[in-house]
Amino acid sequence: xxxxxxxxxxxxxxxxxxxxxxxxxxxxxxxxxxxxxxxxxxxxxxxxxxxxxxxxxxxxxxxxxxxxxxxxxxxxxxxxxxxxxxxxxxxxxxxxxxxxxxxxxxxxxxxxxxxxxxxxxxxxxxxxxxxxxxxxxxxxxxxxxxxxxxxxxxxxxxxxxxxxxxxxxxxxxxxxxxxxxxxxxxxxxxxxxxxxxxxxxxxxxxxxxxxxxxxxxxxxxxxxxxxxxxxxxxxxxxxxxxxxxxxxxxxxxxxxxxxxxxxxxxxxxxxxxxxxxxxxxxxxxxxxxxxxxxxxxxxxxxxxxxxxxxxxxxxxxxxxxxxxxxxxxxxxxxxxxxxxxxxxxxxxxxxxxxxxxxxxxxxxxxxxxxxxxxxxxxxxxxxxxxxxxxxxxxxxxxxxxxxxxxxxxxxxxxxxxxxxxxxxxxxxxxxxxxxxxxxxxxxxxxxxxxxxxxxxxxxxxxxxxxxxxxxxxxxxxxxxxxxxxxxxxxxxxxxxxxxxxxxxxxxxxxxxxxxxxxxxxxxxxxxxxx
Amino acid sequence: xxxxxxxxxxxxxxxxxxxxxxxxxxxxxxxxxxxxxxxxxxxxxxxxxxxxxxxxxxxxxxxxxxxxxxxxxxxxxxxxxxxxxxxxxxxxxxxxxxxxxxxxxxxxxxxxxxxxxxxxxxxxxxxxxxxx
Numbered sequence: 001x002x003x004x005x006x007x008x009x010x011x012x013x014x015x016x017x018x019x020x021x022x023x024x025x026x027x028x029x030x031x032x033x034x035x036x037x038x039x040x041x042x043x044x045x046x047x048x049x050x051x052x053x054x055x056x057x058x059x060x061x062x063x064x065x066x067x068x069x070x071x072x073x074x075x076x077x078x079x080x081x082x083x084x085x086x087x088x089x090x091x092x093x094x095x096x097x098x099x100x101x102x103x104x105x106x107x108x109x110x111x112x113x114x115x116x117x118x119x120x121x122x123x124x125x126x127x128x129x130x131x132x133x134x135x136x137x138x139x140x141x142x143x144x145x146x147x148x149x150x151x152x153x154x155x156x157x158x159x160x161x162x163x164x165x166x167x168x169x170x171x172x173x174x175x176x177x178x179x180x181x182x183x184x185x186x187x188x189x190x191x192x193x194x195x196x197x198x199x200x201x202x203x204x205x206x207x208x209x210x211x212x213x214x215x216x217x218x219x220x221x222x223x224x225x226x227x228x229x230x231x232x233x234x235x236x237x238x239x240x241x242x243x244x245x246x247x248x249x250x251x252x253x254x255x256x257x258x259x260x261x262x263x264x265x266x267x268x269x270x271x272x273x274x275x276x277x278x279x280x281x282x283x284x285x286x287x288x289x290x291x292x293x294x295x296x297x298x299x300x301x302x303x304x305x306x307x308x309x310x311x312x313x314x315x316x317x318x319x320x321x322x323x324x325x326x327x328x329x330x331x332x333x334x335x336x337x338x339x340x341x342x343x344x345x346x347x348x349x350x351x352x353x354x355x356x357x358x359x360x361x362x363x364x365x366x367x368x369x370x371x372x373x374x375x376x377x378x379x380x381x382x383x384x385x386x387x388x389x390x391x392x393x394x395x396x397x398x399x400x401x402x403x404x405x406x407x408x409x410x411x412x413x414x415x416x417x418x419x420x421x422x423x424x425x426x427x428x429x430x431x432x433x434x435x436x437x438x439x440x441x442x443x444x445x446x447x448x449x450x451x452x453x454x455x456x457x458x459x460x461x462x463x464x465x466x467x468x469x470x471x472x473x474x475x476x477x478x479x480x481x482x483x484x485x486x487x488x489x490x491x492x493x494x495x496x497x498x499x500x501x502x503x504x505x506x507x508x509x510x511x512x513x514x515x516x517x518x519x520x521x522x523x524x525x526x527x528x529x530x
Numbered sequence: 531x532x533x534x535x536x537x538x539x540x541x542x543x544x545x546x547x548x549x550x551x552x553x554x555x556x557x558x559x560x561x562x563x564x565x566x567x568x569x570x571x572x573x574x575x576x577x578x579x580x581x582x583x584x585x586x587x588x589x590x591x592x593x594x595x596x597x598x599x600x601x602x603x604x605x606x607x608x609x610x611x612x613x614x615x616x617x618x619x620x621x622x623x624x625x626x627x628x629x630x631x632x633x634x635x636x637x638x639x640x641x642x643x644x645x646x647x648x649x650x651x652x653x654x655x656x657x658x659x660x661x662x
Contacts, residue, residue, distance in 0.1 A: 289644025293549030296647070300552045309552065316545045 043109065043135040046121075047072045049092045051082055054130055064108035072133070078106045091118035091131035102135065111137035165236070165257040168243065169194055169210050176252060187229040194255070198226040213240040213253045226257070235264045276334070276461065283327050291320035330461040333390070333468065340384030340472050347381045347418045347427055348374060354392045355416050358400065365404035367412035369396070378420055381427050383473060383493060388429070391469040391477075392416075394462040395431040395489045402435030402487070410434065426475070426494045434486040438479070466491070534560045535658060538577060540570035540596065541585035541614065546643075550583060553647050559654070567596045574606060581657050584637075586615040601635055610638035610657035614645065 037044045037057045044057035051072040060067065064075060072088065073079040090098040102114045114135035120128045159166060160180045168177040173194040182189065189197045195204045204211075209220035221239045228234060236257040242250040294316030301310025355371045362369035396416060403412025415432045463477070470477050475493040482488045537559045541547050544565065551561035562577055564570035574582070582600070586593035593613065600606045638657045641650060 285644060290545055292644070293545060297548055297552045300556055312548050313552075316548065319545065 040134070042137065043111075043114070043133075045072070045075070045133045045135075047088060047092070047131050047133050049128060049130070051086070051088065060109075063110060067108070076102070076104060076107050076109070076135075078108070087116070088118050088131055088133065091120040092128055095120045095122060095126075095128050101138070111135070111139045113137075113139045113142040162256075163258075165259075167194065167197075167255050168252050169255060170252055171214055173204060173208070173210055185228045185230075198224070200227055209238055209240040210253045210255055213242045214250055217242045217244075217250050223260070224257075234259050235261045272464070276464070279461070280327065280331060283323075287320050287323045287327065290323070291317055294318075294320055327461070330465050333465045334461060340387055340469075342382050343385055344380040344382050345385045347378045347429070350381075350383075350385055350388060351392060351416055351418050351429060354389055354396060357393065358396050361397075362400055362414070365400055365412070367400050367403045367414060369400065369414045370416065372415060372417040374418055378418055378427055381493065381495070384469075387469045387472065388491070388493070391466040391491055392429050392431070394466045395429075395491065398462060399431050399433035399435065399487075399489070402433050421492070424492065424494070425496065426492045428493070429491040430488060431490075432482050432486060432488045434482065434484060437481055437485055438487050535581075536560045536562060536577060536579040537581050537583060537654065538562045538564065538570065538573060538579040539583045540564045540567060540593070541583070542566055543585070546585070546614075550645075550650070553650070554654070557651055567593070570596060571599060574600065574609075578606070579609065581638075581654055582609055582611045583654075584611055584613050586613050597637065607635065610660060612650075612653055612657060613637045613640045614643055615640060 034055075034057075038059075040057060041059065043060040043063070045053050045060055045067070046055040048054050053067050053070050053072060053075055056064070056067050067075050071082070073081065073083050073086075077083060087098060087100045087102070090096050097120070098118050100116055102116045104112055104114060115138050116136075117134045119132040119134070121130045121132060123129045162179070163181065164179075165182040165185065166179040167175045167182055167189065169175055175189045175192055175194060175197065178186070178189055186197050193204070194208075194210065195201055199205070205224075207222065209222045212218070212220045219239060219241045221237060223235065223237050225233055225235050237260050238255060238257045240253050240255045243252040243254055245251050294313045297313025297316060298310050299313070301307065301313055352371055355369060358369055396414060399414040400412075403414060413434050415430075417430045417432075419428050419430065420426075421428050467477055470491055470493070473493050474496075475491065477489065477491060479487055479489045535558065537554050539547050539550050539554075539561060541550070541563075542565055547563040547565065551563055554561040562573060562579060564573050570584075584593050584596060593615075597611060597613070600609065600611065638660070639653045641653060
């Protein structure tokens with residue numbers, strides 16, 4: 001029941017203080033003072049030491065009706081017993097002025113929140129006669145404060161929870177504020193320059209979207225490659241938006257970066273897939289024309305009763321069928337998601353097996369093929385032996401081709417070695433050739449496309465197959481130019497296998513990888529012709 | 531008796547040379563094969579064929595270099611050359627510019643691999659009729 005709407009009764013205007021309040025300073029009793037209190041836009045009551053309402057101003061009477069004589073707690077809180085947290089004590093018992101906020105969820109008043117000031121009224125003997133309780137309605141203020149707090153919490157939750165890296169920067173590209181994700185991946189960055197944090201360098205970027213937002217007050221974006229504090233690179237799309245003051249002046253710019261490494265990888269994979277389709281179609285065309293040629297030669301041999309010619313044609317047909325088989329195998333290896341069938345194998349024995357398969361081919365091509373004997377037999381390795389066999393065979397085949405097609409005085413030579421890389425907790429199969437090396441444009445493409453430098457004889461899928469196998473093993477394929485020309489390819493297989501998503505191919509620089517721990521002056525183990 | 535019509539095939543792929551030589555022999559030509567550019571130049575000088583089929587992409591030496599050598603050799607420059615190429619058309623266009631720049635006679639024709647046998651025979655016949 002709300003009393004606030006009850007009409008104010010005329011009779012209460014001429015309220016007389018009861019006996020016992022005679023000690024109240026006379027100016028309060030003065031009609032002028034009462035008129036002043038009546039005019040105040042807040043609730044004013046005079047409360048006795050027994051918490052009884054002795055007098056109420058107009059505003060209070062208007063809302064609550066006949067309240068004089070009621071206990072304070074009933075008027076303000078609709079309680080039947082004194083409030084356990086009664087704040088009037090300081091005024092009534094200690095004689096000091098006090099100020100507090102009072103929530104009135106249930107009361108005779110329309111206000112739900114008030115700011116209260118209690119002033120003791122002291123008699124001539126120094127005794128507190130009553131307290132003047134002045135309550136100002138701050139309900140609206142409280143509601144706005146709550147709204148503000150709520151929106152601040154929401155803003156904070158958004159700022160912190162959004163799955164993007166957010167930083168606020170000043171005109172000098174100094175970071176003023178970052179969100180949690182930013183701090184997680186780039187470290188505490190307040191006070192540092194954007195380009196130091198994102199790019200790890202001392203000069204600002206040539207084109208900076210933050211500066212552009214400062215210049216024209218518009219939203220800008222760019223795509224960047226940045227580095228986490230761990231050193232890992234990532235591709236991001238960056239949006240920048242101005243933050244303006246009340247005059248409309250841009251005083252800071254918010255930069256929001258979203259990681260798009262996955263999208264970029266998919267883009268590259270899609271492009272590579274398109275390329276693969278084109279290469280596959282081209283390979284099939286070559287195989288078919290080879291088969292057609294072979295069939296023609298067989299036919300011609302039979303017609304001429306020339307068994308030697310027919311035999312030649314038949315070999316061409318067989319070669320075409322073999323190529324088709326290899327192509328299909330490569331396509332299946334690339335397209336199927338498969339889990340490696342792990343077994344413990346001796347890496348050196350695995351390499352020896354692959355090398356021995358290529359002995360005849362190497363001899364036919366006039367290339368020396370060697371497997372280096374390690375100083376210490378590597379520990380058994382847990383891998384899918386068939387898959388690693390395929391990967392190593394691809395590298396050796398590439399290396400032999402590279403040497404065979406490169407004409408120079410020196411004999412073509414392919415060295416295969418197995419080595420431990422303790423610092424990377426990995427085992428490496430290395431294939432080094434003294435061929436022509438990889439042209440820069442081919443090196444570039446190795447990262448993203450299928451490449452064949454072998455004209456019609458290569459499917460262009462070999463390295464893609466190798467890459468996939470290594471990825472399944474949580475390893476990587478890396479390459480760098482050889483010390484004496486040619487190329488060094490490495491299959492790096494972690495001892496603790498963990499499958500990864502990224503392309504496993506990495507380009508290195510000469511001498512950046514560990515040298516094989518070969519035995520000093522150890523003889524070559526030579527399944528080949530070395 | 532009609533004079534034998536000699537065709538020299540310079541290509542590093544044995545399957546291709548076997549096929550082309552069989553095809554040409556079946557159609558009344560005398561086919562000669564060189565599996566690398568050096569052998570090709572040697573056989574050219576001895577044989578003086580009526581037409582040359584030249585692969586553009588060979589690992590040892592580019593077919594373009596072989597072409598330049600032939601085109602600059604006074605004794606050989608009249609022999610029509612048909613270029614066989616596995617590369618795409620815009621590359622062929624680039625090569626045309628290349629010949630113009632070097633002020634060399636252009637090849638008689640370009641045939642893209644895999645070659646269509648009927649088209650190849652037709653082009654070879656045409657090249658011979660141009661000469662004779």
